[in-house]
Amino acid sequence: MKTASSIALALGTLLVFATPRVAMAEADCLECHGDKVDASTFGASLHGSLKCGDCHSTIKDYPHPDQVTPVKCESCHTGEAEGLVGSVHANRAEHPCTSCHGDAHAIFPKGDPRSAVYPLNIPHTCGACHGNDDLAKKHGLPNVYPLYIDSIHGFALSKEGLLVAANCQSCHGSHHILSHKDTQSPTYKANVPKTCGNCHAGITADYMGGVHGKAVAAGHLDAPVCSDCHTAHAIEQPTAAAFRMQSTPICGNCHKDKFSTYRDTFHSQLGSLGGYVETARCWDCHGAHNVLPANDPRSPIAPANLIKTCGRCHEGANASFVQYQPHANARNRKLNPALYYIRLFMNLLLAGVLTFFVIHTILWLIRSRYQQVKTRSAKGGKNG
Amino acid sequence: MRFTRAQRYMHAVLFTTFLGLAATGLPMRFSESFWARKFASGVGGFGTIIFFHKFFALVLTVAFLIHLKEVFTRAFVRREKGIFWGKTSMVANWKDVKDLFGHIRWFLGLGPKPQFERYAYWEKFDYWAVFWGMIVIGFSGYAMWFAPFFARFLPGWALNAVLVIHSEEGLLAILFIFSIHFVNTHLRPDSFPMDMVIFTGVESEEEFKNKRPEEYQRVAAQRKLETRLGVQPPLWLLNFSKAVGYTAIFIGLLLLVLTLSAYFGG
Numbered sequence: 001m002k003t004a005s006s007i008a009l010a011l012g013t014l015l016v017f018a019t020p021r022v023a024m025a026e027a028d029c030l031e032c033h034g035d036k037v038d039a040s041t042f043g044a045s046l047h048g049s050l051k052c053g054d055c056h057s058t059i060k061d062y063p064h065p066d067q068v069t070p071v072k073c074e075s076c077h078t079g080e081a082e083g084l085v086g087s088v089h090a091n092r093a094e095h096p097c098t099s100c101h102g103d104a105h106a107i108f109p110k111g112d113p114r115s116a117v118y119p120l121n122i123p124h125t126c127g128a129c130h131g132n133d134d135l136a137k138k139h140g141l142p143n144v145y146p147l148y149i150d151s152i153h154g155f156a157l158s159k160e161g162l163l164v165a166a167n168c169q170s171c172h173g174s175h176h177i178l179s180h181k182d183t184q185s186p187t188y189k190a191n192v193p194k195t196c197g198n199c200h201a202g203i204t205a206d207y208m209g210g211v212h213g214k215a216v217a218a219g220h221l222d223a224p225v226c227s228d229c230h231t232a233h234a235i236e237q238p239t240a241a242a243f244r245m246q247s248t249p250i251c252g253n254c255h256k257d258k259f260s261t262y263r264d265t266f267h268s269q270l271g272s273l274g275g276y277v278e279t280a281r282c283w284d285c286h287g288a289h290n291v292l293p294a295n296d297p298r299s300p301i302a303p304a305n306l307i308k309t310c311g312r313c314h315e316g317a318n319a320s321f322v323q324y325q326p327h328a329n330a331r332n333r334k335l336n337p338a339l340y341y342i343r344l345f346m347n348l349l350l351a352g353v354l355t356f357f358v359i360h361t362i363l364w365l366i367r368s369r370y371q372q373v374k375t376r377s378a379k380g381g382k383n384g
Numbered sequence: 385m386r387f388t389r390a391q392r393y394m395h396a397v398l399f400t401t402f403l404g405l406a407a408t409g410l411p412m413r414f415s416e417s418f419w420a421r422k423f424a425s426g427v428g429g430f431g432t433i434i435f436f437h438k439f440f441a442l443v444l445t446v447a448f449l450i451h452l453k454e455v456f457t458r459a460f461v462r463r464e465k466g467i468f469w470g471k472t473s474m475v476a477n478w479k480d481v482k483d484l485f486g487h488i489r490w491f492l493g494l495g496p497k498p499q500f501e502r503y504a505y506w507e508k509f510d511y512w513a514v515f516w517g518m519i520v521i522g523f524s525g526y527a528m529w530f531a532p533f534f535a536r537f538l539p540g541w542a543l544n545a546v547l548v549i550h551s552e553e554g555l556l557a558i559l560f561i562f563s564i565h566f567v568n569t570h571l572r573p574d575s576f577p578m579d580m581v582i583f584t585g586v587e588s589e590e591e592f593k594n595k596r597p598e599e600y601q602r603v604a605a606q607r608k609l610e611t612r613l614g615v616q617p618p619l620w621l622l623n624f625s626k627a628v629g630y631t632a633i634f635i636g637l638l639l640l641v642l643t644l645s646a647y648f649g650g
Contacts, residue, residue, distance in 0.1 A: 266528065266547055269415040275429010316532035323540015324531075330548055342545045346552035353513075353556060357564040360506075363491035365572060371497075372573045 026052050028062060042105045055104075071104065073097045083175030100125055117174070120157060122167040123148060130168075147233035164199070171195050171232075187232070190216060192225040200226075203289055210290035224254070238288070244277040251282040261327040278313065285309055285326065385585040385614035386502075386592075390454070395582050397447045398514070399632050404440035406558050406639050408433045413551050414646035441525055448518050471602065472502045474512070480505035499598040506568055517557045524550035555643070562640035566633060578633065583625030586614035 029052045030039055042048055053059065058069040074081030077097075089095040098104050102116035102125075110117045116125045123145065129135050131145030148154045148168070156165035171187060178185035186195040193213065197204030207213040207226070215223035229250050230236075236243040248271065252259025262268050262282075271279040283291075285301055292299035300309040306322035314321065328336050330343040387395070411420040411433055424430055459467040466472045482498070484505050489495035503511075524546040527534040531543055570578045574595065581587045592613065593600045603612045617625075 263416070266412075269412050270430045270434070272415045272421065273411060273424040273430040273433065274421055275424055276431045276434075279430075314532055318532060318535055320538070320540055321532050321535035321543070323535075324543040325541070328541070328544040330544075336541070336544070338541050339544050339548060343548050343552070346549060346556075350552055350556040350559075354559055354564075357560070357568075360488070360491075361564055361567050361572075363488070365567065367491045367493075368573045 037105045045105065046107045046109055047105075080175045087175065087177045088179055089175075089177060099129070117169075119163050119165075119167050120161055122169055123154065123157065126168045142233070144233045147231075151233060151235040152237050153235060166199060170198070189221050189225055190219075192227050196226045206289040210287070210292060212291055213289075222254070241274075241277045244281055245271075245274055247283075248281050255282075258327055261329045264328070264330065265326060267326065280313065280326070284313075385612065386581050386587060387585045389585065392582060392585055394447060394451060396628075397443065401440040401444040401447070402557075402561065403632060403635050403639075405437060405444065405554075406562075407635070408437040408440065409551075409554055410558070410639060410643055410646075412437070413555065414643070417642075417646035417649070419642055419646070438529065441522070444518070445522060448522070471599070474503060474508055476505065476508050476512075480508060499601075500596045501602075502596060502599045504596070510565055510569070513557075513560065517553060520553045521550055521557065524553070555647075558639065558643060562636040562643075566636060570629075570633065578626065578629045580622065580625060580629075583629060584617040584621060586617065589613055 026039075030037060047055075055071045055073075056068065057075075080097075084090055084092070084095075100116060101107055106114075108115040108118075110119075112118060113120070115121065127145035127149070130141070131143060133143050135141075136143040149158060153166040156162045157167055173186060178188075180187040180189070182188060183190070185191065193204050193207055193216065204213075204226075208217065212223045212225075216225055229247075230238070238244075238247075248259065248262065248268070252262075267280045270276060271281060287300050290298075292302075294301045294303070296302060297304065299305065307317050307319065310322050310324075311317040325336070328339055330336060330339045333340040411417075411423050412430075414420050415424075424433055427433065455467065458464045468475055469477070479501065483500060486495060486498035487505075490497045527538065527543070527546040528550065535543060569575065569582075587595075589609075600609075603609050
């Protein structure tokens with residue numbers, strides 16, 4: 001591929017200097033089609049060495065018929081055409097090659113910034129359709145372009161111009177794009193860790209060693225993959241306040257009981273208020289990618305590691321301090337008897353005191369108002 | 385007079401810090417309610433809220449210690465009589481029990497209105513509720529603030545318990561003060577809209593006689609009525625007190641509505 005494009009580039013360069021000659025050779029066509037085809041751009045393009053008839057092969061004579069057979073790119077680009085078969089873009093009428101590659105007479109190598117499929121141009125190219133609400137609705141897809149472009153990948157690409165930043169095709173592929181429901185797709189749930197791992201190799205290795213990665217590898221697709229926590233397109237910097245603020249319900253989607261008991265704690269109370277994002281979220285204690293159960297000595301929540309884990313925020317944490325239960329359930333008499341009875345006592349105290357005094361106060365109000373009215377009318381005053 | 389200047393200042397510090405603690409504590413207690421996050425982002429987030437919560441807690445702790453010192457001085461240094469027992473003591477006695485039942489009988493039209501002394505039973509309850517509340521809420525609060533230190537001599541589950549205790553007792557205090565205390569002391573017809581005696585220290589002879597007839601009889605018999613009634617406060621103090629008092633009641637009622645909406649609104 002590289003060799004081919006280098007040759008093409010070399011030819012292109014040669015042809016830039018030789019443009020007049022090429023144009024002369026195709027002068028007959030350009031006499032009419034000069035408004036559509038810019039001879040010098042075409043000459044510089046990847047296909048600049050070709051003659052009109054090489055692609056428009058059904059046209060032999062002049063004048064040619066009004067209706068001509070459309071150009072078949074696949075007559076040369078066989079591999080790409082094969083890739084499109086069975087892909088989500090297989091319908092050639094809806095998705096002609098030019099819908100992604102742009103003007104057929106101005107096609108540049110994908111490493112050329114003028115190319116529609118140059119890495120930094122790809123989101124814009126795909127976004128022409130996938131940034132369209134109507135189209136998204138029609139196909140039952142999310143409108144992904146705005147999500148992507150504001151994501152950490154989108155910013156890396158659009159703001160910093162990083163060629164290595166993930167663009168659409170880094171995850172979805174180019175010609176053989178398959179639905180995420182297709183087991184062969186790089187975006188199929190079981191394949192996501194490998195897909196992300198193409199760049200994030202270290203994190204993926206961590207993840208595969210944790211409970212979630214092992215579960216997915218064993219075929220348990222209920223377990224989360226990268227995109228379940230990070231989303232597919234709207235990926236945020238995980239240390240950013242916005243992500244930390246919204247993060248705990250993500251784990252809570254599956255770990256409902258743990259999320260419920262977490263919400264009873266001060267960690268959750270202060271965490272949901274905002275303005276202080278350092279408060280412990282799920283992975284601050286459990287780890288993010290290599291999540292391990294408490295009985296694994298490598299786990300940050302293994303008993304032997306608790307002082308260190310809690311101590312990351314709570315300076316001076318000691319053996320007694322880490323007895324604190326971050327998921328204590330005050331509603332469960334069997335699991336947390338002391339807490340259960342304390343809560344019960346406090347609730348009875350609250351309910352008892354308030355019930356007594358609310359009745360007491362209401363009776364008092366009625367009686368003293370009655371007394372007041374009676375006294376005033378006895379005095380002959382106004383009933384105010 | 386009914387309340388000395390120091391006692392009135394103490395009440396002012398108490399209700400100011402209490403309002404501050406309630407206003408900063410409730411958003412933490414009901415952090416998922418519709419108003420908590422708005423309030424938090426309005427004042428600069430959780431960091432600001434906890435800073436002021438701790439600040440008010442420290443002020444209130446100091447006030448509480450000053451009160452203890454005052455009681456100690458009066459009882460043991462100046463050897464005042466009637467601090468721990470008697471007609472003018474805050475300690476409950478048999479008359480309070482009789483007054484409670486007598487009062488309820490009167491509510492129902494079954495008997496005469498009890499003749500209250502200097503501090504009626506519900507006033508003593510208010511005092512001891514605050515006293516107990518400050519110890520319980522204060523202790524549990526400091527246990528959370530200095531958790532690693534308290535963990536040296538408290539079992540691990542106690543660290544879970546202190547949040548439950550702190551938030552439930554705090555909720556009780558808030559609900560009690562902003563509904564029961566407000567109505568019993570300020571909003572009931574005899575005092576409506578506000579009992580100014582806690583701001584001015586004095587009340588009219590008629591009010592005194594009507595509200596605390598037994599004390600009135602006793603003071604009159606001792607010929608100390610003039611001292612007990614004191615001097616009328618200047619107009620500016622009255623107006624200033626009204627402005628402060630109405631503001632406090634307004635904030636309290638607002639917090640009560642927010643609390644109830646969060647409690648029952650889920």
